[in-house]
Amino acid sequence: MVATVLLALHLLILTGFTLRILLRDNLSPQARLAWFIVLSALPYVGTAIYFLFGEIDPGKRADMRHKEVFGQIRTKASHLMGAPGDTERLIDPLYRPAFRYAGSINGFHPVAGNSAALMADAADTNAHLIADIDAAQSHVHVLYYIWLDDGTGTDVARALIRAAQRGVTCRAMADGLGSRALIKSSLWQQMKDAGVQMAVALPLDHPIRTLMTSRIDLRNHRKITVIDGQVTYCGSRNSADPEFRVKARYAPWVDIMLRLKGPIVAQNELLFLSDWMQATGEAFDDFVVAEHDTQGGFPAQVIGDGPTERRGATPQLFSGLIACAQETLTLSTPYFVPDATVLDALCSAAHRGVEVTLIFPKVNDSWIVAAASRSYYRRLLSAGCRIHEFKGGLLHAKTLTIDSKVTLIGSSNLDLRSFDLNYENNILLQDAGVTGAVQERQSAYVARSDLITLDLVAAWPPHRRIWNNVIATIGPVL
Template sequence: MTALILLSLHILILVTFTTRILLRDDLSPQARLAWFVVLMVLPYTGFLIYFLFGEIDLGNKANTRHEMTFGLIRERAGSLMGAPENTDRMIDLTYRPAFRYAASINGFHPVDGNKAELMADAAETTARLIADIDAAENYVHVLYYIWLDDTTGVDVAQALIRATKRGVVCRAMADGLGSRAFIKSPHWQAMKDAGVKMAVALPLDQPVRALLTSRIDLRNHRKITVIDSKVTYCGSSNCADPEFRVKPKYAPWIDIMLRFEGPIVAQNELLFLSDWFQATDENLDDFMLTATSIEGGFPAQIMGDGPTERKGATPQLFANLIACARREITLTTPYFVPDATVLEALCSAAHRGVDVTLVFPKNNDSWIVAAASRSYYRKLLQAGCHIFEYKPGLLHAKTLTVDDKVSLIGSSNLDIRSFDLNYENNLMLQDDEVTGGICDRQMAYIEDSDPLYLQDVLDWPYRKRIWNNVIATIGPIL
């Protein structure tokens, strides 16, 4: 009798979750199949996994607040977002589709008159950042996914305290999960006590709400610093030492950061404010936003993505930019679990004769991502792509360069987490000199990498290939 009851309960739960999955129009066929596999292979644990991680929705309240926030930004600061006609005026015909698509996500269009400096390494990034904070006259805004209480994290915190004490308005925001230890540390409290305005993105103190309305692991993965509407930093670096002591086995973390001046600063600041308003009730009237063009500067635009934006925006942007390539594409990312949109775009580019080079870490801090990533190597290599695995540390730089002319940098990885779950910030620019500098950095990564050839993959043991493909089967829901 007990066995019959358990069997009936199992069938009821299976039917309920299967029906729920089939009713969801936001899932791709691959994701549905992956969830079915999880439910079948893990009869009871699978239900719990789906309950915790199956739904990607922050709830009506968060969606409504997001729409209201961007509506307010467009109403009061729309001129800083650029105009639709800027794309035709500023961007080469070949690359306009990608810039137009990026504009369709948040409403940020290309703005001209920007300049950028590529930071040499983590030490220069931190030194320049702290110098800019120490020179701030009006305000400093920072948002980090990971903020550690190491040398970099403490130095930035102390710089914000110094700025606040001399009358600069400082706003600091960190993700509730990625920076959970720092948020509980004395340094966070010291900033509060000094008068720094603090906020937590997606806090972890509301577990019931998270369980009932959404996945519990939706995160704010952005890395934004804005100073006096004059300077912004954009790239892959968190507020942490490259030794990244929470995962020292894979250190150093190899990041790329650029320091920007020009109207693009205001766009990045508006993206920061969209997150700040989500977490606080501060009024937009409290902010003085300006944009100053630099003579001879290049065009660029900001793109932000997240679970409150339309689904598929980031992979479609990557696919659009890849499709624009005429000669070469170089891509670096630590986490490569692409959806079909990006995978087929890369393969089709290689098939039409574009030189496609992909650089990934040789030793990844996520064994799941490493296995799933390598399941795609054979298809990519057969299409004619070149694959390199970086050896000296964990290559964390997220870069895409096209034809030595257009660059896309920021926080987005090429995996489902960045595509669907995280709030991300990216910057796309058109400039020969800046893109050339990023290409040189990419080449330095390649020089420290091992090349992977098709025969290498074909020679992998069967157990390794089977394992990679098993993990890739659930790739759409990783």
């Protein structure tokens, strides 16, 4: 009798979750298949995993607030966001489709008149950033996914404290999971006591409520810094030392950062404010965002993506950019678990003669990502892509350069977390000078890398290939 009841319960659970998966129109066939495998192999554990992580839904309240916030921004600051016609005026016809697509995500279009400097390394970034905050006269806005109380994190906090004490409006925001230790620390309290306005993105104060209405692993992965509306930073760097003591065995973290001026600063500030407003409930009327002279300089646009934007926006953006490449395409990312759209685009570019160079870390802090990434090597190499594994630490830089003219830089990885779960920020720009500087940095990464060949991959033992492919098979649910 007990066995019959357990069998009936087992079949009921499998049937219920199977129907739920089949009713979801926004799931790819690969993701459905992966969930069926998990549920069949681990029916009880699998259902618990599905309940916790199976559906990407930030909740109706978050969706409504997101629409309300961007409605305010578009109503009152559309003149800072650029216009669709600017793409036709500013962007080379070869790359217009990708820039148009980027503008469709959340309404930021190319704006001219920008300049940028590529920071030399972590110390150079920190020196410029602290100097900019110390020189601030009006306001400072910072948002980090990971903010540690190490040397870099403390330097930033102390600079904000100094700025607040001399009357500068400082707003500091950190992700509730990635910066959970700092949020509970005395340094966080010291910033509050000094007058720095503090907010937590996606807080973990009520984890049970979060699990019932959303997913606990939906995170704000953005890294945004804006000073006086005149300077902004964009790239892969969190507020943490390269030694990254929470995962010191993989150090140093190798990041890349641009320091930008021009109208792009206002766009990045608007993206920051969209997060701040959603976290604090404040209205857009409480803020002033500066306008900029647009003479000279290069065109650029901000791209903000996340689970409250439309599904598939990030992989479609990458695929569109890859499709625009005519001669060269170089990509660096620490986490490479592409969907079929991006994988096909990379192979297609190589097949049509584009020199495709991919740079990944040799040792990854995620064994799951490492295995899944390498499952794609044979297909990429067979198509003609070049793969390099960086061996000078964990290559954390997220860069894409095309034809020595176009650069995408920011926080987005090429994995399913960045595609579906994380709030990300990137800047897409067209400029030979900046792109050349980023390409030089990419070449430096290649110089410190091992070249991976098709013969090398073919020589991998069968058990390694099986393991990589097993992990890749269930990759859509990881």
